[in-house]
Amino acid sequence: MNELIISMEGIEKTFPGVHALNQCRFDLRAGEVHALVGENGAGKSTMMKVLAGVYAKDAGRILFKDREVDIPNPRIAQHLGISMIHQELNLIPHLSVAQNIFIGREPRTGLGIFLNEDRINAQTEALFQTMHLKLDPKVRVSDLTVAMQQMVEIAKSLSIHSEVLIMDEPTAALTEAEIEELFRIISHLREQGVGIVYITHRLEELKRISDRITVMRDGHYINTVETQAIAIDQIISMMVGRTIDEMAPDIPEIKAPEVVLEVKSLNRSGSIKDVSFRLKRGEILGFAGLMGAGRTEVARAIFGADPIDSGEIYVMGKPVYIKSPSDAVRHGIGYLSEDRKRYGLALKMDVETNIVLAAFRRYLGYLGWVNQARTRTTAEHYVGTLSIRTPGTQQLVKNLSGGNQQKVVIGKWLVADTNILIFDEPTRGIDVGAKSEIHKLLNELAHQGKAIIMISSELPEILRMSHRVIVMCEGRITGELSAREATQEAIMKLATQRSLIVSSSDSTPTE
Amino acid sequence: MDTKIAQRPSIFRSDATQRLLAFAGLIVIFVVFSLASPYFFQFDNIVGILLATTVNGILALGVTFVIITGGIDLSVGTVMTFSAVMTGVFITFWGLPVPLGILGGLLAGGLCGFINGVLIARFRVPPFIATLGMLYATKGLSLIISGVKPIYFNDSPGFRGIVMDSALGRIIPGLNIPNAVLVLFGAAIIAGLILSKTVLGRYTVALGSNEEAVRLSGINTVGWKTAVYTLGGLFSGLAGVVIASRLNSAQPALGPGYELDAIAAVVIGGTSLSGGEGTILGTIIGAFVISVLTNGLRIMSVPQEWQFVVTGSILVLAVYFDLVRRKR
Numbered sequence: 136m137n138e139l140i141i142s143m144e145g146i147e148k149t150f151p152g153v154h155a156l157n158q159c160r161f162d163l164r165a166g167e168v169h170a171l172v173g174e175n176g177a178g179k180s181t182m183m184k185v186l187a188g189v190y191a192k193d194a195g196r197i198l199f200k201d202r203e204v205d206i207p208n209p210r211i212a213q214h215l216g217i218s219m220i221h222q223e224l225n226l227i228p229h230l231s232v233a234q235n236i237f238i239g240r241e242p243r244t245g246l247g248i249f250l251n252e253d254r255i256n257a258q259t260e261a262l263f264q265t266m267h268l269k270l271d272p273k274v275r276v277s278d279l280t281v282a283m284q285q286m287v288e289i290a291k292s293l294s295i296h297s298e299v300l301i302m303d304e305p306t307a308a309l310t311e312a313e314i315e316e317l318f319r320i321i322s323h324l325r326e327q328g329v330g331i332v333y334i335t336h337r338l339e340e341l342k343r344i345s346d347r348i349t350v351m352r353d354g355h356y357i358n359t360v361e362t363q364a365i366a367i368d369q370i371i372s373m374m375v376g377r378t379i380d381e382m383a384p385d386i387p388e389i390k391a392p393e394v395v396l397e398v399k400s401l402n403r404s405g406s407i408k409d410v411s412f413r414l415k416r417g418e419i420l421g422f423a424g425l426m427g428a429g430r431t432e433v434a435r436a437i438f439g440a441d442p443i444d445s446g447e448i449y450v451m452g453k454p455v456y457i458k459s460p461s462d463a464v465r466h467g468i469g470y471l472s473e474d475r476k477r478y479g480l481a482l483k484m485d486v487e488t489n490i491v492l493a494a495f496r497r498y499l500g501y502l503g504w505v506n507q508a509r510t511r512t513t514a515e516h517y518v519g520t521l522s523i524r525t526p527g528t529q530q531l532v533k534n535l536s537g538g539n540q541q542k543v544v545i546g547k548w549l550v551a552d553t554n555i556l557i558f559d560e561p562t563r564g565i566d567v568g569a570k571s572e573i574h575k576l577l578n579e580l581a582h583q584g585k586a587i588i589m590i591s592s593e594l595p596e597i598l599r600m601s602h603r604v605i606v607m608c609e610g611r612i613t614g615e616l617s618a619r620e621a622t623q624e625a626i627m628k629l630a631t632q633r634s635l636i637v638s639s640s641d642s643t644p645t646e
Numbered sequence: 647m648d649t650k651i652a653q654r655p656s657i658f659r660s661d662a663t664q665r666l667l668a669f670a671g672l673i674v675i676f677v678v679f680s681l682a683s684p685y686f687f688q689f690d691n692i693v694g695i696l697l698a699t700t701v702n703g704i705l706a707l708g709v710t711f712v713i714i715t716g717g718i719d720l721s722v723g724t725v726m727t728f729s730a731v732m733t734g735v736f737i738t739f740w741g742l743p744v745p746l747g748i749l750g751g752l753l754a755g756g757l758c759g760f761i762n763g764v765l766i767a768r769f770r771v772p773p774f775i776a777t778l779g780m781l782y783a784t785k786g787l788s789l790i791i792s793g794v795k796p797i798y799f800n801d802s803p804g805f806r807g808i809v810m811d812s813a814l815g816r817i818i819p820g821l822n823i824p825n826a827v828l829v830l831f832g833a834a835i836i837a838g839l840i841l842s843k844t845v846l847g848r849y850t851v852a853l854g855s856n857e858e859a860v861r862l863s864g865i866n867t868v869g870w871k872t873a874v875y876t877l878g879g880l881f882s883g884l885a886g887v888v889i890a891s892r893l894n895s896a897q898p899a900l901g902p903g904y905e906l907d908a909i910a911a912v913v914i915g916g917t918s919l920s921g922g923e924g925t926i927l928g929t930i931i932g933a934f935v936i937s938v939l940t941n942g943l944r945i946m947s948v949p950q951e952w953q954f955v956v957t958g959s960i961l962v963l964a965v966y967f968d969l970v971r972r973k974r
Binding site for chain 2: 227239
């Protein structure tokens with residue numbers, strides 16, 4: 136058994152309104168791949184961000200090689216040899232690939248005053264060779280696709296030669312071959328004695344890559360097990376805390392296939408390529424794909440949040456011109472952003488105001504004063520029907536939990552009288568219980584005749600909820616599947632139909 | 647078969663094109679004035695334009711760094727005056743040797759920039775507010791220290807010559823371009839090297855592009871941001887020494903308004919107010935656009951009130967065209 140490098144005990148972390156980590160523990164040995172799994176909001180990323188110095192812990196101890204350490208910022212973490220590949224990509228868009236990889240460790244020349252750009256580029260080139268990566272070190276990061284940015288993040292963390300490497304869902308945007316290459320790199324690092332923390336949602340990866348698995352749930356440590364000694368099913372039941380009837384897709388056939396929304400040949404330079412589809416009344420249309428596939432871009436374009444280059448949009452069979460979100464709302468289209476805190480809610484305002492916000496004009500009395508009695512009645516109605524758990528309609532939205540915040544956003548669009556609802560990652564960052572409530576709500580809305588587009592990166596969610604599934608890859612629609620045809624394998628196959636970033640042979644072509 | 651793996655930026659969008667466009671704009675203005683007035687394209691007038699650009703140009707160099715980080719510096723004009731006054735205090739009141747006085751003036755500017763930087767980076771005061779506070783504070787201090795009177799450098803006869811003599815004219819007779827212009831170009835070259843070739847320049851861009859990513863890369867963002875504002879203060883200090891030498895006095899009431907000209911020069915030069923991009927060459931071109939406009943319009947006897955209107959319009963147009971170009 137190898138020596139312990141990291142040992143975390145009794146870690147506590149509270150964010151306003153959320154107890155993110157409750158007496159959590161984790162340890163890591165040299166030369167092992169330790170997978171960290173759990174549902175969204177379980178606290179995996181938070182736990183590792185504490186280790187990487189991104190968040191300060193409220194309580195608990197971190198031992199680095201049996202010595203208690205304090206890791207107040209990422210710089211200290213790096214000095215200890217701990218580096219992290221973040222889930223939300225953290226690159227500097229205005230700098231080149233090579234400049235990003237060597238940021239903070241730039242080789243110098245000329246008495247140490249000037250940057251040695253040639254060496255940065257040469258070393259990056261060499262690094263890419265070992266990774267079989269076809270990429271020009273001088274390209275600006277803002278010109279890269281998400282998948283390539285992910286590979287650059289990986290390259291950056293490899294170049295640091297750390298003793299502890301934390302990977303937070305590194306494969307979210309990668310194809311099978313690229314994942315294979317990543318696993319090859321990971322095995323190599325493991326042989327060199329690097330301790331690797333591997334956070335993932337793709338449980339099928341666990342058996343292939345990990346030595347041990349730690350499960351977290353709702354901010355609690357659940358268990359740590361040897362990968363060889365456990366079945367994936369057991370992991371799943373530890374993750375959700377109960378055996379779930381995962382496969383109960385109550386998907387009724389749609390009787391009146393009235394097309395509510397039709398999109399024809401939508402184009403936007405760089406992000407959307409010739410996208411066409413139809414959405415029917417009472418239907419939940421799932422949009423699947425990898426990170427950066429262009430699903431959010433399509434939603435934003437339909438909603439008028441981003442301009443389009445060409446394409447036609449029909450609502451109820453009539454052509455419409457949507458130049459701004461207010462046009463979209465007028466045509467009955469609502470968009471629930473994946474980042475609801477930034478785009479969906481006025482966090483520092485109360486539940487009441489948020490619910491009526493998109494239809495404020497209807498609540499104005501004489502002289503433009505807000506009719507507060509009416510806004511309250513409306514808000515109370517939706518707090519009841521959506522069962523939003525809040526002490527009252529005057530509660531500030533920022534004090535609600537993620538699931539209840541999402542319900543407020545849903546309430547907002549119902550008040551605005553929208554018939555077409557686009558949900559972008561509706562359950563991201565929402566705990567398990569609230570998640571199934573949101574799912575039930577989506578089903579009910581569809582029953583009531585709303586037409587719903589649901590963008591989701593979680594395949595189980597797509598499979599459980601959708602009547603039809605559209606799969607996107609690099610801005611194109613690569614396929615459409617009926618609920619019956621849709622399987623994890625079929626979707627993944629369509630989602631990865633693109634040219635590879637890594638070359639399969641050792642003879643890496645250089646440009 | 648080799649597939650295209652990254653969209654290269656189109657030639658239209660590249661930085662080089664931006665500089666070329668700004669430069670082309672400057673040439674156009676130049677040609678228009680040359681055709682419009684026989685007095686414009688004269689050696690003395692060109693020297694006048696160069697000289698008129700020095701102070702604003704030097705201030706704009708410092709502001710370029712600050713704006714690339716995504717910040718703003720409103721205090722450069724009054725910090726310049728404060729530095730000029732301190733130079734006067736050191737040389738005239740204390741009788742220090744001129745080189746030491748100049749160094750003191752530079753450091754006074756650097757100190758103001760450092761305080762801005764600490765307030766903004768360490769205590770997270772928004773740059774607009776921190777530097778607005780510095781604007782008022784240095785404006786007041788200049789008046790207090792000088793006793794609301796100009797400080798003259800009459801006891802140090804060589805002081806005025808530092809920027810108004812012409813070293814170039816001594817080497818090449820007839821080419822009497824004042825040293826101040828050489829100071830501007832020297833400062834611009836140093837600024838250009840810092841921005842494109844040093845770690846400080848690299849982090850300046852990185853901070854403006856994605857500060858959180860920089861922090862997560864283990865870089866001391868507080869320290870580097872403070873350094874950027876300190877550098878901005880040093881350039882203000884240099885401008886203070888130049889203007890004191892040129893006027894042979896420190897004028898304590900001078901200053902307010904200069905910061906706006908400097909910001910305008912930087913923005914016309916293509917530096918993005920949202921941070922992450924900008925060039926020194928662009929800023930210098932921007933500074934010349936402003937002074938050529940002012941000079942040309944004056945020669946054509948356009949009243950000063952209208953000069954402001956024209957400068958304002960050019961500023962907005964330049965930024966608008968830049969936005970349109972980027973969107974393509």
